[in-house]
Amino acid sequence: MPCVSADLGAILGMVANGMQYGAMTVHYYWIGAVPAMVSLGIVMMPFYHHSKARSVPEFLGRRFNGATQLLNAITFAVVQILIAGVNLHAPTPVMEPLPGWPL
Structure with a gap:
């Protein structure tokens, strides 16, 4: 659950940055966080699943x-x-x- 709250906090922070500095700052979230989450799901989750951890x-x-x-x-x-x-x-x-x- 802490990962979900941290992710939601990041989303709210990026929305605040977008409102303050413009919509281009919001794209940093998509450039950084989305590929990291996808690679975590595709690459790392099989390791955790197979180890039964x-x-x-x-x-x-x-x-x-x-x-x-x-x-x-x-x-x-x-x-x-x-x-x-x-x-x-x-x-x-x-x-x-x-x-x-x-x-």
Whole structure:
């Protein structure tokens, strides 16, 4: 489900860019995201299906070893912590002038 919400967020962001800068910026989504989704479905999904894995970490554990799965988990945790800071700081340009909340 997080992939669906991230994809929908990207779509809304591209619509906002299109409204602000013009319709040509919306085409970046079609140039980048659509080929990536198609190649994921055609190339990568057969690997996951044949391995009977239900997730990418499970696939890594089965394909390589537990150390690779642990490295993936640690890397994912670090990225989530870093992106949390970005997500907390990103609304400040809106939250400072509108309700007057300081940073």
